[in-house]
Amino acid sequence: MKIKVINKGHHSLPEYQTVASAGLDLRAVLNESIILNPLERKLIPTGLFIELPVGYEAQVRPRSGLAFKYGLTVLNSPGTIDADYRGEVKVLLVNLSNEPFEIKDGERVAQMVVAKHEQVEWEAVDELSDTDRGAGGYGSTGKK
Ligand SMILES: O=c1ccn([C@H]2C[C@H](O)[C@@H](COP(=O)(O)OP(=O)(O)OP(=O)(O)O)O2)c(=O)[nH]1
Ligand SMILES: [Mg+2]
Numbered sequence: 001m002k003i004k005v006i007n008k009g010h011h012s013l014p015e016y017q018t019v020a021s022a023g024l025d026l027r028a029v030l031n032e033s034i035i036l037n038p039l040e041r042k043l044i045p046t047g048l049f050i051e052l053p054v055g056y057e058a059q060v061r062p063r064s065g066l067a068f069k070y071g072l073t074v075l076n077s078p079g080t081i082d083a084d085y086r087g088e089v090k091v092l093l094v095n096l097s098n099e100p101f102e103i104k105d106g107e108r109v110a111q112m113v114v115a116k117h118e119q120v121e122w123e124a125v126d127e128l129s130d131t132d133r134g135a136g137g138y139g140s141t142g143k144k
Contacts, residue, residue, distance in 0.1 A: 001114070002051035006088075014048065014112065023061060023111030026091055030105040036095040041075050044091040044109055052083040052114065059113045060091055066109070071097030074110055081112070 003013060007029045014024035028034070029047035036042055052058060060079030066072040075094040091110040095101045103109060133140075 001053070004049040004051075005047055006049070007047040014046075023113050025063070025108040026060070026089065026110045026112050028091075028103050028105060028107050028109045030103070033105065034103045036072070036093060036101045036103065038095055038098050038100070041092060041094040044093050044103060046089045046091060048089045049086060050081065050089060051086070052081065054083050055116055055119075056083055057081060057115055057117050058089070059115060060089070061111050061113060063108065063111055070099075070101050071095060072101055072109075078113075 005013065014026055016024055026046045026048070028044045030045070034042055034044065050058065058081035060074055060077070060081065062073040062077055072093060072095055075092045079092060081089060089112070093103070093109060
């Protein structure tokens with residue numbers, strides 16, 4: 001898969017941290033640290049530009065450790081990187097804790113999962129097929 005990296009001095013290609021990891025960790029590429037105050041959101045540059053094959057997407061997801069320890073998450077999770085996007089991959093972080101959080105250059109702020117996806121063609125109809133569930137949702141099957 002093609003990838004262009006700017007600010008190469010900062011870090012290498014995104015990596016899987018273990019042999020069977022689904023996510024590639026994304027690092028912040030910053031000239032100076034960013035402070036995220038409580039409830040503040042900021043777009044964090046990664047220095048990465050990717051060229052996904054048609055039929056693939058990349059999902060930008062939070063890291064659970066940052067979410068659990070610091071309330072830091074990806075606001076639009078999962079962020080969607082389209083196969084025809086040629087801009088920089090950015091991470092929309094939000095701080096849901098009561099404390100300011102400092103993001104330093106090179107820190108792993110999120111992870112990216114590359115996945116195959118379908119594109120559908122619609123067939124417009126007046127009636128859909130019957131199912132047991134029907135229109136039930138939002139807890140219709142009960143709690144336990
Ligand atoms: O977390 C994200 C989400 C999106 N993008 C880039 C890649 C994606 O292909 C493009 C558009 O994203 P999306 O479709 O989610 O945003 P939109 O608000 O619908 O913008 P657009 O009108 O450009 O599609 O922005 C990122 O870099 N990071
Ligand atoms: Mg869009």
